[in-house]
Amino acid sequence: GNSVTQMEGPVTLSEEAFLTINCTYTATGYPSLFWYVQYPGEGLQLLLKATKADDKGSNKGFEATYRKETTSFHLEKGSVQVSDSAVYFCALSDHGTSYDKVIFGPGTSLSVIP
Amino acid sequence: DGGITQSPKYLFRKEGQNVTLSCEQNLNHDAMYWYRQDPGQGLRLIYYSQIVNDFQKGDIAEGYSVSREKKESFPLTVTSAQKNPTAFYLCASTPDSDYGYTFGSGTRLTVV
Helix, strand or coil, X not given: CCEXXXXXXXXXXXXXXXXXXXEEEECCCCCCEXXXXXXXXXXXXXXXXXXXXXXXXXXXXXXXXXXXXXXXXXXXXXXXXXXXCXXXXXXXXXXXXXXCEEEECCCEEEEEEC | CCXXXXXXXXXXXXXXXXXXEEEEECCCCCEEXXXXXXXXXXXXXXXXXXXXXXXXECCXXXXXXXXXXXXXXXXXXXXXXXXXXXXXXXXXXXXCHHHCCEECCCEEEEEC
């Protein structure tokens, strides 16, 4: 079945460092791909999405490119801030045989220190 | 503004008690979902509903029940049969999975 794999956390970076969180997926068909962010004590928020191969999603300085040849959707940011400390979830759409759903990776915790 | 409202934000349950978590959306989404999140863990699906008056069990439905009498509402009841209910509960909705989910802000349930 469809699945999402993310790099293990936690990830700790200094402020202004470059961020990469790796995400690879297994899917049949052509899913949409997403990154969600969860700040402490809150629900998940959609950070960015891409709906087809070679699309680049971007928001708040974060970017991810839908790479069908490598089945990847890595999240990047050029200069992280303390306020970026959160848990990041990679996800894909799955129309499935039984019901329509989004499949989430396990999440990667990011801590940014001043 | 459209969105999903979960209430209450914090809920305390005594042993042997049933409690109901509210989830209301004004996004006109057909599909709604309940997830459980334990500390440092990912999301686990409890129940989902694709249309009104229809719902299905997810991966961890034991000890939980739901109803979907209105498109806007998908309440979750945590019954006394759920032996370890302390967790963070998230409700989500979508018109289509390619759109992604919209989440509520969550309810933190604690057994006292």
